[in-house]
Amino acid sequence: MQKLLSTSEQQTEELAERLAQTLKGNEIIAMFGGMGVGKTAFTRGLARGLGITDGVASPTFALVHEYEGKYMLYHFDMYRINSYDDLYSTGFFDYQDNGVMVVEWSENIEPFLPKDRINVTIRRVSDNEREIMIEGAEIQ
């Protein structure tokens, strides 16, 4: 497990961009952390690391946004998803193994995620500081 400290939104994005360099193309990245800790900023950095130039926005309403880059990137938001049936009807399982999946609010669906995955937990330290814990991958 890797524990990193970010002191700005920009730094959070840069850490994610470095994580993107370690990906092979079919990973699930489960994101944990409450409102406003920088999950979408992290995803924006990941997308940039995969060469995606489209703007990344939170998929709270659409549930999933798709981006085409070095690999397909599927950005999920599970804020309103609470059961297996809900998850199934987002098409979540259909996306598995077809690209990189980033899952915000993984707290809500953790039992349904495969064990083989990357966990990214972001914790608020102060207004500008975040502790970022990465399990299942190592950034250089």
Next chain:
Amino acid sequence: MIILAIDTSASPVSAAVLRDGCLVGEFFLNTKTTHSQTLMPMVESILSLSGIGLSDIDVFAVNAGPGSFTGVRIGVASIKGMTLAQEKPCAAVSTLAAMAYGLPYTNGIVCAVMDARCSQVYNALFRLKNGSAERLTEDRALSIEELSAELLSYAGEEIYLAGDGAELCFQNFAGKVPGIVMTPMNIRYQHAYGTARAAERLIEENRLCSSDELMPVYLRVPQAERERLARQQQTT
């Protein structure tokens, strides 16, 4: 009697035409492309290459589930559209039955399994005998462990694994369930030919439905939900 059958219920996609029990043509793809891009060109080619018009088709058959959420919807919506326009009946086939009907060349048990994730599978068991497939269980969702325990009661018979959950089960069953046979790749997954064969059975039994009545069939996965609640209780 001409049947057009399609399958988009999981990763592969296929279309087949059966005329009076004879396979006129079949098209099967197993790529990562989206079914919404491959299905209709496949149907169009198979009809034009076999010289059959859409209006010549008597019954439209589809694997209506279980399967992937999006896949099942693509198949069902396509057949709904075609039968609405043609005013023809539909055969809503179980994906698991289509697997069994795709391989009644031998005697034994067919264990049709699709990976429902979270260590759960969609499954039904069939007995193959004298070229036909008899259903032994309903379509259901259960854990791989439950399935493996249930299969012990068929000891002494060969159990043929089919479907995209076959490999997962084969690994899990090793040393636990006797008589397990992996079906070869060309007949392992659901094929539209099996869908058409299963549709023949529905025609015999007078169980066709209208375009309006055709619906996707989703199975509930109760154990996945139970496990989630149990974990939730542990953490609170």
